[in-house]
Amino acid sequence: MVxxxxxxxxxxxxxxRWSVLAICSxxxxxxxxxxxxxxxxxxxIGQDLRVGTxxxxxxxxxxxxxxxxxxxxxxxxADRIGRRRVFRLGLIVFGVASAACSLxxxxxxxxxxxAVQGVGGAMLxxxxxxxxxxxxxxxxxxxxxxxxxxxxFGVSMAAGPLLGGVLxxxxxxxxxxxxxxxxxxxVLLLTAVFVPESKALRPRSLDGAGQLLLAVVVxxxxxxxxxxPRLGWATxxxxxxxxxxxxxxxxxxxxxxxxxxxxxxxxxxxRKPFTGAVAGAVAVFAVLNMTLLLGTLYLQNVRGMTxxxxxxxxxxxxxxxxxxxxxxxxxxxxxxxRLPLLLxxxxxxxxxxxxxxxxxxxxxPVLLLSYLLIGVGIGFANAPITNTAVSGLPxxxxxxxxxxxxxxxxxxxxxxxxxxGGIVADTVPAGFAHASRSGxxxxxxxxxxxxxxxxxSPATGRTRP
Numbered sequence: 411m412v413x414x415x416x417x418x419x420x421x422x423x424x425x426x427r428w429s430v431l432a433i434c435s436x437x438x439x440x441x442x443x444x445x446x447x448x449x450x451x452x453x454x455i456g457q458d459l460r461v462g463t464x465x466x467x468x469x470x471x472x473x474x475x476x477x478x479x480x481x482x483x484x485x486x487x488a489d490r491i492g493r494r495r496v497f498r499l500g501l502i503v504f505g506v507a508s509a510a511c512s513l514x515x516x517x518x519x520x521x522x523x524x525a526v527q528g529v530g531g532a533m534l535x536x537x538x539x540x541x542x543x544x545x546x547x548x549x550x551x552x553x554x555x556x557x558x559x560x561x562x563f564g565v566s567m568a569a570g571p572l573l574g575g576v577l578x579x580x581x582x583x584x585x586x587x588x589x590x591x592x593x594x595x596x597v598l599l600l601t602a603v604f605v606p607e608s609k610a611l612r613p614r615s616l617d618g619a620g621q622l623l624l625a626v627v628v629x630x631x632x633x634x635x636x637x638x639p640r641l642g643w644a645t646x647x648x649x650x651x652x653x654x655x656x657x658x659x660x661x662x663x664x665x666x667x668x669x670x671x672x673x674x675x676x677x678x679x680x681r682k683p684f685t686g687a688v689a690g691a692v693a694v695f696a697v698l699n700m701t702l703l704l705g706t707l708y709l710q711n712v713r714g715m716t717x718x719x720x721x722x723x724x725x726x727x728x729x730x731x732x733x734x735x736x737x738x739x740x741x742x743x744x745x746x747x748r749l750p751l752l753l754x755x756x757x758x759x760x761x762x763x764x765x766x767x768x769x770x771x772x773x774x775p776v777l778l779l780s781y782l783l784i785g786v787g788i789g790f791a792n793a794p795i796t797n798t799a800v801s802g803l804p805x806x807x808x809x810x811x812x813x814x815x816x817x818x819x820x821x822x823x824x825x826x827x828x829x830x831g832g833i834v835a836d837t838v839p840a841g842f843a844h845a846s847r848s849g850x851x852x853x854x855x856x857x858x859x860x861x862x863x864x865x866x867s868p869a870t871g872r873t874r875p
Contacts, residue, residue, distance in 0.1 A: 446570025476528025500533025557739010734789025
């Protein structure tokens, strides 16, 4: 059970539980909206700030780096001092940083403020998930709730390209960073009224050394993926950086295995379903971000589409993800995670293979069908991955478990952007389509990885504690 801050609140009633889900889902909507709406604005940002693909990669990955580095610590901190308190602080930081992004005069300033935005985002996703998991405790009801949770992310994906296209066309790229601010203000107000405070019964101590080593691993890996292709993998800076990252990985494993209350409990990875869920989270978000980045640059820079038109072409991806997510949640609650993961992996692989032969005048039906299939896969993937990760764990570990899977997602996002950027960096529009083909092969490989994850996932809805 979860420890409610105020004894008078008691158990959360059914209606209030779903109100809490709606409020927490709105925060996920803002984070998802930021993901898609910013990527759609990248060509405009590059033109206005006179920066190439690698600079744009950092504008995306500075946010992802901060987010991925701090997610687990944010979850542990929330379990310790109060989930609602950390959640509200995250909303404020994210909102202020979003407004500051719209005022950034240079690419360096934008990258710096995006990192601050990532700090705020780290306090939202895993903490909101921990709030939901501790309020909705029935296994089948939780699976349906996570399906709704995933559907909200799909809605944000659908809204991002359309809203981003309109805002960029009407007001310029700076307007996209204001889009989520009104939603944040509403969530702050509703949180104060409806969301109960909760903590872990036995809060865990904070792990400063583990946090520092994790930041080195995540940040160093992202930096190597972005700058390694440009500098050369055998050059001294890249060799030194690789050595530092490997040493940090070894130090992190050693430190966490010896610590009584580690930042990341490595014993969780002894559970094959949990390990599979983490690997699946990396794969899904790498697939999503590669698809969005490659698709946005191709449609706008090669096909000459406006941001709004590019958003319409990628709309099937978002709509499919939105529709399939609650269906996936229902299937998880009824049959377990294996079937949705099989559907997810197969759909992503088929959609990506449809784009392996991409050229400058690929037919619109091929593009629409491929994006649709990839969206189906993403929609079916999130609910089983999230539910598998948190099922069978004590309620007071929800923040840490949610933090680990959220970290995996954001590392996957950074990985996807870095891989896609490395593949197409410095290519002219005339050669972009051909250069991107290897990227679509990587996306297809992500779908195949999900099929492997399905094999180690429970075949039924029952999970063993």
